[in-house]
Amino acid sequence: MNGTNPPITTEGLTKHFGRGRKKIQAVQGVSLTVEPGQVYGFLGPNGAGKTTTIRMLLRLLHPTAGRAFIYGQDVAHHPGVLRRVGAIVEGASFYNFLPARRNLEVFSRTADQYDPARIDALLAQVGLAERKNQRVKGYSTGMKQRLGLAAALLGDPDLLILDEPTNGLDPSGMHEIREFIRRLATEQGKTIFLSSHLLSEVEQICDRVAIIQRGAIVREGAVSELLEARTSLRIEASPLDTAAAILSEHWPVTTNTTWLSVQAARDDIPAIVRNLVQRNIDVYQITSQRQSLEEYFLSVVSEEAPHG
Amino acid sequence: MVNLFRAEWTKIAGHRWLTGFLIWIFPIGAVAFTVVLAIILALSESARTSFSADTVTWTETLTGAWSFLNNPLGRLLLIGFTAVMFAGEYQWQTWKNLIPRNRRVALIVIKFLALSVFVVVAFALMSVLLTAGMGLLRAIAGASYGPEITGDVLRTTASDYARSAGLGFLSTLIAAGYAALAGMLTRSILGGVLVAYGLTILENLLLVGLILIAYFLDFRDIVHIYRLTPGYNLLNLDSWFRVGHSAPFEVMFGADDALVVRDSAEFSALVIAVWVIGLISLTIFLFRRQDITS
Numbered sequence: 001m002n003g004t005n006p007p008i009t010t011e012g013l014t015k016h017f018g019r020g021r022k023k024i025q026a027v028q029g030v031s032l033t034v035e036p037g038q039v040y041g042f043l044g045p046n047g048a049g050k051t052t053t054i055r056m057l058l059r060l061l062h063p064t065a066g067r068a069f070i071y072g073q074d075v076a077h078h079p080g081v082l083r084r085v086g087a088i089v090e091g092a093s094f095y096n097f098l099p100a101r102r103n104l105e106v107f108s109r110t111a112d113q114y115d116p117a118r119i120d121a122l123l124a125q126v127g128l129a130e131r132k133n134q135r136v137k138g139y140s141t142g143m144k145q146r147l148g149l150a151a152a153l154l155g156d157p158d159l160l161i162l163d164e165p166t167n168g169l170d171p172s173g174m175h176e177i178r179e180f181i182r183r184l185a186t187e188q189g190k191t192i193f194l195s196s197h198l199l200s201e202v203e204q205i206c207d208r209v210a211i212i213q214r215g216a217i218v219r220e221g222a223v224s225e226l227l228e229a230r231t232s233l234r235i236e237a238s239p240l241d242t243a244a245a246i247l248s249e250h251w252p253v254t255t256n257t258t259w260l261s262v263q264a265a266r267d268d269i270p271a272i273v274r275n276l277v278q279r280n281i282d283v284y285q286i287t288s289q290r291q292s293l294e295e296y297f298l299s300v301v302s303e304e305a306p307h308g
Numbered sequence: 309m310v311n312l313f314r315a316e317w318t319k320i321a322g323h324r325w326l327t328g329f330l331i332w333i334f335p336i337g338a339v340a341f342t343v344v345l346a347i348i349l350a351l352s353e354s355a356r357t358s359f360s361a362d363t364v365t366w367t368e369t370l371t372g373a374w375s376f377l378n379n380p381l382g383r384l385l386l387i388g389f390t391a392v393m394f395a396g397e398y399q400w401q402t403w404k405n406l407i408p409r410n411r412r413v414a415l416i417v418i419k420f421l422a423l424s425v426f427v428v429v430a431f432a433l434m435s436v437l438l439t440a441g442m443g444l445l446r447a448i449a450g451a452s453y454g455p456e457i458t459g460d461v462l463r464t465t466a467s468d469y470a471r472s473a474g475l476g477f478l479s480t481l482i483a484a485g486y487a488a489l490a491g492m493l494t495r496s497i498l499g500g501v502l503v504a505y506g507l508t509i510l511e512n513l514l515l516v517g518l519i520l521i522a523y524f525l526d527f528r529d530i531v532h533i534y535r536l537t538p539g540y541n542l543l544n545l546d547s548w549f550r551v552g553h554s555a556p557f558e559v560m561f562g563a564d565d566a567l568v569v570r571d572s573a574e575f576s577a578l579v580i581a582v583w584v585i586g587l588i589s590l591t592i593f594l595f596r597r598q599d600i601t602s
Contacts, residue, residue: 058408060600082408093401098322109315111409151405 005072007159007191008034008057012066015052015215026052028215029066034193034208036158039185041206041223042195043297049215050195051090054163057193058087070159083111086157088165092148096137100128100147103136104154113155122150126180141168149177153184160184163195174198178205203293211300219300227290233262233269236284243281247272312414316422320393330389331427334376335434342441349448360451367455367465369442371550373435374472377427377479378542380512386483387504390423394484395491395500403600412596416488420588424480431476435469471549475542478580482538483508485587492594495602511537519559528567531559535569538583541576548573 013030016023027049034040044050055061057068059075059082067074073081094103101119108114123132126146136144145168152160165181166174182205184190196202202209203223210220219226236259237243244255251272252263264272266288276283291299320327348355376382397403406415446453455461483504490503515534522528534540540557547555556570 055404055600058404060404060407062597062599079408079411085408087404087408089404090401093405095319095322095400095402097324098319102318102322106315106318107405107409109311109318110406110415112311114311155409 005069006033006035007071008032008040008193009069009072010053010057010066011069013053013056013063013068014065015049015056015061016064025215027056027063027212030212030215030217031066032210032217032220034191036191037185037189038208039181039192039194039206041202041209042193042212043199043202043209044195044212045301048212050212051163052215053212054087054089054161054193054195057161058082058085058089060089083113083155084157085159085161086152086155087161087163088145088148088152089161089163091141091164091167092144092151094136094144094147094151097135099133099135100139101132103147104151107151108154111155118154118156119150122153125153126150142170142173145169145177146173149180157190159191159193161193164197165194166196166198166201174201181205199294199297200292209293211297213301223293227293227296231264231266232289232291233264233266233272234285234287234289235260235262235272236286237276238282238284242279243276246275246279246281250275309414309418312410312418313422316418317426320422320426323392323396326389326392327426327430330385331430334430335437338373338434338437338441342437342444345441345445346448349445356449359445359449362451364442364446364451365454366439366443367461367468368550370435370439370465371468371472373438374431374476375546375550377431377476378546380508380539383479383483383508383539383542384505386427386480387487387508388501389427390480390484391487391491391500391504392497393423394419394488395494395497398491398495398500398602399497401602404602407600413592416592416595417588420481420484420488420591423484424477427480428473428477432473468549472546475545475549478584479542481584482542482580482587485584485591488591489587489594492591492598508539511539515540515557515559522559522561528559528561531567532569535571535575536579538580541571541579541583544571545573545576545580548576 010030010032013027014025015027016025018024030049030053042050042053052061056063057070057075059079062076067076069075070081070085075082094100095106098106101123104119104122105114105116108119120129120132123129126149128143128146128150131139131143136147139147145165149162149165152162160181162181166177169177178201181192181194185192185205194202194206206223208220208222209226210217212218235243235247240255240258240260244253244260247253247260247262251268254261262272269286269288272286273283345359349359377386397406443453486507487500487504490507491497491500494500494503514537515531518531518534522531534557544555547553554570554572556568558569559567561567
C-alpha cells in the first residue's frame with residue numbers, strides 16, 4: 001500500500017509556541033512532498049523552522065494545524081509508520097554513561113528491531129567498531145555524529161531524516177559522511193531528508209531543496225532548476241557607467257571596476273546586447289555564470305527578509 | 309514489549325553510580341551490617357549475650373526488610389532514583405531517539421514497570437542477604453533462629469513475603485509517579501529530584517497543616533484528608549502485613565480529646581490502588597500531549 005506513497009508529505013504544517021503576546025509562529029503552513037529515492041535538502045537560517053518541522057514529522061511536536069504524512073500515513077494517527085524512518089535531530093544525543101554498543105542496543109530494542117549482527121555491522125560501517133565498548137561520555141562530537149548515523153540506520157529504514165548530520169566533523173569526516181549519505185541514496189535507494197547549514201554540502205548531494213524562512217517555505221525545486229533560473233551575466237563593455245545605467249532599467253546590476261554583474265538569465269543575452277549596441281555601447285564579452293547554492297540561498301534570504 | 313523492557317533495564321543497570329548509591333546500597337548495606345555485627349559478636353561476650361536475648365525469627369527478618377521501602381527515608385531514596393531515570397530522558401535529550409521508535413504510552417508504562425521490578429529485585433536480594441546474615445550472626449551468638457521450617461511456615465512466609473514485595477512494588481510505582489510528573493514539569497534531573505522531593509515532603513507535612521487548620525477553624529474532620537495520602541496508607545498496609553493490625557495516627561485536640569484514626573487493610577489497598585492508577589494515568593495523559601523540544 002505504501003509503495004506508491006511519497007516518503008514525506010506535509011499539508012499546511014503549522015506550529016505555534018506560547019499564547020497571546022508571547023505567541024511564536026515557528027512554522028506556518030509548510031507543504032512539501034519528498035519523492036522516493038530523493039536526497040532532499042531543507043535549508044534555512046537559524047530559527048527558520050527547520051528543526052520544528054522535522055520534530056513534527058517525527059511526532060516529537062504536535063502540529064497546531066496541518067498534517068504530516070510518512071509513506072501516506074498520518075504520523076499523528078499511525079505512529080508505527082515511523083519505524084520506517086531513521087533520524088538524527090539537532091545533533092546526536094546518547095546515554096553518556098553507556099558504551100556505544102549498549103546505546104544502539106537500547107534504541108534497537110525500543111523499536112523492537114534488535115539485531116546484534118546489524119549493530120556490529122553499522123558500528124564497523126561508521127568506523128567505531130574498535131571503540132564500541134567505550135562509554136559515549138568519552139566520545140568526540142564527530143564520533144557522536146557517526147554513532148548517531150549508525151543509530152538512525154538501525155532498523156534499515158527506507159527514509160532518513162538527518163538534521164545537521166555533519167556538525168562537529170572535520171573536513172575529511174564531512175566528506176566521508178557526505179559520500180556515505182549519497183551512497184545510501186544511490187546504492188540502497190533510501191530517501192534522505194537533509195537539513196544542513198553547509199550549503200556546498202547540500203549542493204553536492206541534494207536533488208531537490210526547499211528554503212524555509214520565518215516558518216514558511218519561500219522556494220522549492222530541483223537544485224539544477226533553481227540555480228539555472230538564477231544565472232548571473234558578467235558583462236565587459238565600455239563605457240561601463242553608461243552600460244550600467246542602461247541595463248539597470250531592466251535588470252539588477254552590480255558594478256565592478258572592469259565589468260558588470262547582471263542578474264539575468266542566459267535567454268536575456270540577445271536583449272541585453274541589443275539594448276547596449278543601440279545606445280552605442282561597445283560590448284566586449286558576455287559570460288553566463290551559474291550561482292552557487294550558497295549565493296542563491298543568500299539572495300533568497302535577503303529578498304525575503306523584512307525591510308525597514 | 310520484552311525488548312522494550314530490556315532496553316529500560318539496560319539503561320537502569322548501566323547507570324552504575326545512580327543504582328549503586330540509591331539501590332544497590334541496600335543489599336551492600338545488608339552484607340556490611342552482617343560483617344560488622346559478626347566482628348562485634350566474635351569479640352564481645354556481652355554483645356553475644358545481649359544479641360541472644362532478643363527474639364529474632366528468620367520469617368520476620370525476611371519480610372521486614374521490605375518495610376524500609378514504605379518509610380519516609382526509603383521513599384526519598386526511591387524518588388531520587390526514579391526522578392533521575394524519568395527526568396534524565398529530558399536532560400540527556402534522549403526522548404527524541406525513543407519516541408519515533410515506539411508508542412509514548414508503551415514507553416512510559418514500561419519505564420514504570422522496569423524501575424519497579426528493578427527495585428523489587430534489589431530488595432529481594434537484600435532481604436535474602438539480611439536473612440542469611442542474621443542466621444550467621446545468630447549462630448555466632450549461639451542463639452535460636454526459628455521458626456522451624458515446615459510446610460505451613462513456608463506457605464505462610466511465602467504469602468507474607470509476596471504481600472510485602474507487592475507493597476514495595478506499589479511504593480516504587482507511587483514514587484515513580486511523583487518523579488515522572490516532576491521530571492515532565494521541570495525537564496531536568498535536579499529540578500525533577502527537587503520537585504519530587506518537594507511533593508513527598510509536602511505529603512508528610514500535610515498532617516501538620518491539617519491539624520493547624522483543624523485547630524484554627526475548629527474543623528477537626530479536615531484531619532481525615534490525611535487518610536487519603538499514599539505515605540500513610542503504605543505504612544498502614546505494611547503494618548497490617550507484618551504485625552496484623554493497623555498503624556493508627558492520633559491527633560490530640562485536648563488533654564482528654566484525641567482523634568484516633570484506624571483504617572482497614574482493604575481501605576489502604578484501595579487508596580493506594582487509586583494513587584497508582586491515577587499517577588500513571590496522569591503521567592500518560594500529560595506525556596502523550598507533551599511537545600519534546602530538546
